[in-house]
Amino acid sequence: MRLKTILLTAAAGIGLGLILTGAARAQTQRATEPVIPTPAQTPPQGAPACPVSSDSLVLAGDGLRRSKAAVAQNRLNILAIGSSSIEGVGASRADLGFVPLLQTDLRARMPEVAVNVWNRGIGGETAHETVNRLQAEIERFQPDLVIWQIGTNDILRARPWNDLAADLQRGEAILSAAGVDVLLVDPQRLPENGVNFRGKNVELGEAARMIALEGNRVGYAVQRRFDAMQGWGRLSRGGIGPDDLHMNDEGYACWAAITAEGLAAALG
Incomplete structure (x- = not known):
């Protein structure tokens, strides 16, 4: 399926079942299986195109071995963790956030694979707070792949890079012990x-550069979202909502589409 078709389908509204949203800290102990979405309605005409470049997709290297093995068995379990853009803050509806759209897009690209994507984003978290709950989330969901969105709140709160790097490396130890792809x-x-x-x-761009270097060093797959968004000029406000921070519907749809396309290509 072509990328534009996926973006238009995602933006039209998808009948997604139960996806764990992490919208409130009091709900973080609940683990609900996602369900297969119902078919989307006909997409509207004139929706913005989502540009694709080498920077926008997933730079996997050899970092997705467990996920490839899972796909070979027609299954793929993904844990998405991080802060507000994983949670879906800014989307007009819960089913138009990144995680539900990513699940739908991946299922469309790999229809023979049972894909589940769990949403464990909590708005406002820094890397330190995410790492503090990382092991418990991995134990709960037993993922093949962890998508870890990192860095925005750390930079906006003026956390020193050394602190962010220490949290990243602390998370690496947990992820390595669990044997999951990242x-x-x-x-x-x-x-x-x-x-x-x-x-x-x-500052955000410099953090993105350093995160990519560290990911490459330890053999993780990396998505250069910061660089990709430079080409989002045709999206409303560059894919960012009126608060100048959280993604809007177009931004989430574009991000989910390029992530799904990159992962599907990397996983064969």
Whole structure:
């Protein structure tokens, strides 16, 4: 299926069943199996195109061995963890956030594979807080692949890079012990003309560069989301909502589509 078709289908509204959203900390102990979505309605005409470049997809190297083995057995379990963009803050509906759209997009690209994507995003978290619960989440969901979105809140809260790097390496130890594959997703790009976080893209871009270097060093798959978003000029506000921080529906749809396309290609 072509990328534009996937984006249009995602943006039209998808009848997704139960996906664990992590919308409130009080719900973090519940683990609900996602269900197969119902077919989407006819997409609207004139929806924006989602650009694809080598930077926008998944740079996997040899870092997805367990996931490839799972796909060979017609299954794939993914744990998506991080902060608000994993949780889906900013989407107009829960089913238009990144995780439910990614699950739908992957199932469309790999119809013979039973794909489940669990949402364990908690808005506002830094890497330190995410790592503190990482082992418990892995034990609960037993994923083949962990998608770890990292870095945005750390930079916006002016955490030193050394602190972020220490948390990243602490997480690496947990992930290595669990034997799971990892896809690191770096910070998002924010509107250059925004009011609330003007000038932060320089720091976010540097963090993205360092996260990619560390991911490559340890053999993780990496998605350079920050670089990819530079080509999102045709999306409303570059894919970012009116608060200058959280993704809007178009941003989530585009991010899910390029992630699904990259993963499907990497997993064969």
